[in-house]
Amino acid sequence: MWTVRETTAKSILTPVTGFLKEAGFTHSLTPARNCTYGCLYCYVPTMRLFGGLQREDWTHWGQFTTLKTNAAELLTRSRHAGQVIYCSPLVDPYQPTERERPLMPDILQELIRRPPAVFVFQTRGPLILRDIDLVRELAQASTVRISFSITTDRDDVRRRYEPHCESNQVRLRAIRQLRDAGLEVYATLAPLLPCNPEALAQLAIEASGRDLIGDPLHIRPTKAHGATTRETAFEVARRYGEEKWLEPQFQIEIVESITRRAKAAGLDFSVGPAGFGRLARLR
Numbered sequence: 069m070w071t072v073r074e075t076t077a078k079s080i081l082t083p084v085t086g087f088l089k090e091a092g093f094t095h096s097l098t099p100a101r102n103c104t105y106g107c108l109y110c111y112v113p114t115m116r117l118f119g120g121l122q123r124e125d126w127t128h129w130g131q132f133t134t135l136k137t138n139a140a141e142l143l144t145r146s147r148h149a150g151q152v153i154y155c156s157p158l159v160d161p162y163q164p165t166e167r168e169r170p171l172m173p174d175i176l177q178e179l180i181r182r183p184p185a186v187f188v189f190q191t192r193g194p195l196i197l198r199d200i201d202l203v204r205e206l207a208q209a210s211t212v213r214i215s216f217s218i219t220t221d222r223d224d225v226r227r228r229y230e231p232h233c234e235s236n237q238v239r240l241r242a243i244r245q246l247r248d249a250g251l252e253v254y255a256t257l258a259p260l261l262p263c264n265p266e267a268l269a270q271l272a273i274e275a276s277g278r279d280l281i282g283d284p285l286h287i288r289p290t291k292a293h294g295a296t297t298r299e300t301a302f303e304v305a306r307r308y309g310e311e312k313w314l315e316p317q318f319q320i321e322i323v324e325s326i327t328r329r330a331k332a333a334g335l336d337f338s339v340g341p342a343g344f345g346r347l348a349r350l351r
């Protein structure tokens with residue numbers, strides 16, 4: 069089980085740089101530090117101080133989280149008109165502890181009062197369904213998009229690399245429920261874990277009915293600087309003979325395979341800032 073800590077933050081909206089800026093976002097909103105999903109590949113702990121972390125966060129990634137308990141209050145002091153907000157590059161807003169210690173309902177209430185131009189949820193947590201009425205209300209005032217992570221079609225792989233995340237079946241069902249509620253929800257194939265790429269694409273298309281977004285696992289040959297895949301994921305890949313999923317040429321072939329499957333359905337698949345740029349578009 070996880071330990072939950074609390075802090076009061078000085079600010080809650082951060083101007084973005086790099087990948088997110090290139091994609092078209094202006095700000096990020098991060099309600100907690102350290103994420104109790106604790107995925108073995110998560111790039112956030114590799115950012116260390118640049119990710120706003122403290123040493124214990126990157127040495128004990130996923131074992132605790134520190135909630136910014138004044139997040140909603142901080143939002144009352146700022147204007148968000150014109151902002152294109154990504155929530156979040158550093159934590160899943162619907163991480164497991166959000167069930168017992170909810171921050172998102174109050175945050176959403178404040179955003180409804182002062183709506184940004186675009187608000188994007190980056191999550192893999194079916195718990196977002198708890199807040200569906202608030203999400204729909206925000207979508208009346210703002211452009212709301214949900215980027216829902218699906219990383220593989222194989223649950224044995226999911227258990228290896230992201231053991232605290234919900235099963236693929238539960239996540240695909242959540243996408244369908246969000247879609248049925250009239251929300252703009254994308255199946256985001258990121259990071260691409262060992263999978264049958266065509267089968268994964270098919271499941272994602274059936275669930276979301278939209279263009280697909282994704283990204284292979286970050287690796288130094290294609291991303292020389294900044295955040296990258298944690299060593300723990302490399303260890304698992306070696307143990308299960310899955311190292312090729314961290315090789316540039318193989319990653320290109322997987323992306324091409326998913327792109328072909330999407331095109332056959334009349335849809336697009338795009339990766340990197342171009343892919344995530346779909347989420348940031350102004351209407």
Ligand code: SF4
Nearest residue numbers: 103105106107110160
């Ligand atoms: S859910 Fe996202 S932020 Fe949380 S540990 Fe997994 S990859 Fe990292």
